[in-house]
Amino acid sequence: MTFRILPLLASLLMLASPAADAAKKTKPRPPAKVEAPQPLGARAEVLAFADELAAAQGWDAAALREQLTQALDLPRVKQLILPAAVGTAKNWTAYRDRFIEPKRLDAGLAFWTEHEAALTRAENQYGVPPEIVVGIVGVETFYGRIMGGFKVLDALATLAFDFPTAHPRAAERQAFFRKELAEFLKLCRENGLDAAAVQGSYAGALGWPQFMPGSWRQHAVDFDGDGHIDLMASPTDAIGSVAHYLSQYGWKPGQATHYSVTLPPDRQQRARLLAPDIKPTFNAADLLAAGALPSEAARDHVGPMAVIELQNGPKKPTSVLLGTENFWVVTRYNWSAYYALAVIELGQAVKARRLQQARAPSAPG
Ligand SMILES: [Ca+2]
Numbered sequence: 461m462t463f464r465i466l467p468l469l470a471s472l473l474m475l476a477s478p479a480a481d482a483a484k485k486t487k488p489r490p491p492a493k494v495e496a497p498q499p500l501g502a503r504a505e506v507l508a509f510a511d512e513l514a515a516a517q518g519w520d521a522a523a524l525r526e527q528l529t530q531a532l533d534l535p536r537v538k539q540l541i542l543p544a545a546v547g548t549a550k551n552w553t554a555y556r557d558r559f560i561e562p563k564r565l566d567a568g569l570a571f572w573t574e575h576e577a578a579l580t581r582a583e584n585q586y587g588v589p590p591e592i593v594v595g596i597v598g599v600e601t602f603y604g605r606i607m608g609g610f611k612v613l614d615a616l617a618t619l620a621f622d623f624p625t626a627h628p629r630a631a632e633r634q635a636f637f638r639k640e641l642a643e644f645l646k647l648c649r650e651n652g653l654d655a656a657a658v659q660g661s662y663a664g665a666l667g668w669p670q671f672m673p674g675s676w677r678q679h680a681v682d683f684d685g686d687g688h689i690d691l692m693a694s695p696t697d698a699i700g701s702v703a704h705y706l707s708q709y710g711w712k713p714g715q716a717t718h719y720s721v722t723l724p725p726d727r728q729q730r731a732r733l734l735a736p737d738i739k740p741t742f743n744a745a746d747l748l749a750a751g752a753l754p755s756e757a758a759r760d761h762v763g764p765m766a767v768i769e770l771q772n773g774p775k776k777p778t779s780v781l782l783g784t785e786n787f788w789v790v791t792r793y794n795w796s797a798y799y800a801l802a803v804i805e806l807g808q809a810v811k812a813r814r815l816q817q818a819r820a821p822s823a824p825g
Pocket residue numbers: 681682683684685686687688689690694697
């Protein structure tokens with residue numbers, strides 16, 4: 461979900477997962493009574509939105525009114541968009557285990573082998589190495605296996621006009637989804653997609669890389685050269701688009717994503733270093749001066765780093781790392797250190813498996 465991802469999803473994702481993934485396989489919530497979906501109906505705000513968008517784009521207002529008032533208000537989407545229940549402990553180890561597991565590694569290896577040429581071309585063109593792209597596509601959609609089972613028109617219309625008021629940032633999020641609904645309608649017209657048929661995540665993320673409609677329109681590229689951008693069916697377009705997206709958010713070719721570090725014993729210094737969270741803030745000298753022990757490689761790093769602490773549940777010690785500017789760039793895809801580290805570690809694990817295979821030529825295929 462890329463997107464300038466929803467800063468909001470961030471909260472969601474901490475324990476949950478990237479939108480894409482969450483859309484299909486979040487832990488089943490209590491099958492409580494989910495009401496049957498009803499059409500949004502001719503609400504004043506729906507009609508006003510339709511009229512305004514139609515006027516701005518030169519579209520038929522009556523047709524757009526019809527399309528939006530008939531969109532279904534999906535109770536399930538309203539459940540899924542809410543943050544995890546209070547008291548749900550974040551757990552990096554558990555989160556990591558969902559993604560770095562044998563089946564996903566096998567699929568990642570197959571994806572890399574099949575699309576090696578496109579991955580190499582993306583690196584040459586945008587500077588983003590294959591393992592990062594492989595990590596993102598793997599975490600987002602299990603290499604195209606899980607692209608979301610919601611009608612995007614209904615999902616976005618639900619979140620645009622009936623966003624759950626229980627959400628801590630309901631107004632902001634609703635405004636975001638109204639914009640994405642407009643982007644989706646434009647995207648469908650530009651690309652000849654049937655808006656009523658397109659499927660994606662509960663948050664409206666689309667295709668192999670789970671781009672939000674606005675990100676698709678802004679950052680996606682035609683990387684297989686067939687003349688149009690198709691993130692739903694072209695893994696090559698997805699590869700180029702992910703690399704282009706990260707490049708546009710400032711990916712620095714050759715820069716490491718993160719280093720190891722030991723936090724200072726002093727509680728106040730620790731708190732000061734952790735305060736900026738994922739935002740790169742401290743250089744190596746700052747860290748040493750604060751009593752932290754960065755790794756040797758981190759001491760040679762030029763540029764700011766973030767001191768990031770990941771929870772491992774209530775009983776286990778936390779995991780700590782130094783995130784570079786490239787780590788930050790990965791979080792532009794999804795605003796979560798847990799997400800970024802899962803992407804990075806999945807890509808590294810697939811890469812290690814590739815190298816292992818290359819060294820053992822007798823192994824089958
Ligand atoms: Ca294409």
